[in-house]
Amino acid sequence: MANLEELLLSRIRDVADYPEPGVMFKDITPLLADPAAFTALTDAFAAIAERTGATKVVGLEARGFILGAPVAVRAGLGFIPVRKAGKLPGATLGQAYDLEYGSAEIEVHAEDLSADDRVLIVDDVLATGGTAEASIRLIHRAGAEVAGVAVLMELSFLDGRARLEAALRGAPLESLLTV
Ligand SMILES: O=P(O)(O)OC[C@H]1O[C@H](OP(=O)(O)OP(=O)(O)O)[C@H](O)[C@@H]1O
Numbered sequence: 001m002a003n004l005e006e007l008l009l010s011r012i013r014d015v016a017d018y019p020e021p022g023v024m025f026k027d028i029t030p031l032l033a034d035p036a037a038f039t040a041l042t043d044a045f046a047a048i049a050e051r052t053g054a055t056k057v058v059g060l061e062a063r064g065f066i067l068g069a070p071v072a073v074r075a076g077l078g079f080i081p082v083r084k085a086g087k088l089p090g091a092t093l094g095q096a097y098d099l100e101y102g103s104a105e106i107e108v109h110a111e112d113l114s115a116d117d118r119v120l121i122v123d124d125v126l127a128t129g130g131t132a133e134a135s136i137r138l139i140h141r142a143g144a145e146v147a148g149v150a151v152l153m154e155l156s157f158l159d160g161r162a163r164l165e166a167a168l169r170g171a172p173l174e175s176l177l178t179v
């Protein structure tokens with residue numbers, strides 16, 4: 001595990017004052033460009049999907065799509081995109097939320113989730129927890145269960161973990177790296 005953490009950490013670039021002053025942006029593009037690191041990350045997430053008994057993987061636009069889709073394939077599960085508002089053509093459920101920098105609304109196709117589903121939510125960064133909290137609410141409103149939330153990196157100083165506690169209803173928040 002220490003080796004996995006070192007590998008992943010070494011492939012994440014800190015960019016100061018992006019996208020606005022005061023934010024230390026965690027850029028995962030070096031990790032995506034390294035097949036060994038990307039594969040190790042995918043395998044670690046797929047192991048979480050297996051351990052939590054997930055039946056579907058939800059990826060959060062946009063970086064959660066890049067990380068979540070290969071996890072679904074690796075784990076043999078369906079992939080459900082949670083998109084920014086206005087991008088899905090079918091009947092949607094929507095949820096507004098605040099970000100570390102700004103605000104947004106996410107949507108999911110309601111028909112993609114059912115009461116039988118246990119969903120693993122995958123994303124790159126947990127910051128304030130606003131995005132993850134909104135997606136948990138969305139999944140519950142769609143009638144499905146949340147198996148867990150899996151993120152590459154948790155920014156612990158923003159306390160997103162505490163924000164998610166009630167919404168998670170006992171499901172695990174798994175972060176591969178905590179800074
Ligand atoms: O915990 P939070 O404070 O909600 O922040 C974390 C979210 O912010 C980023 O996405 P962003 O909305 O910037 O979208 P992107 O992936 O399209 O860049 C990141 O990928 C997470 O989804």
Ligand SMILES: Nc1ncnc2[nH]cnc12
Nearest residue numbers: 023024025026100125127
């Ligand atoms: N500091 C950060 N780096 C990368 N993605 C983020 N999403 C929210 N805060 C972020």
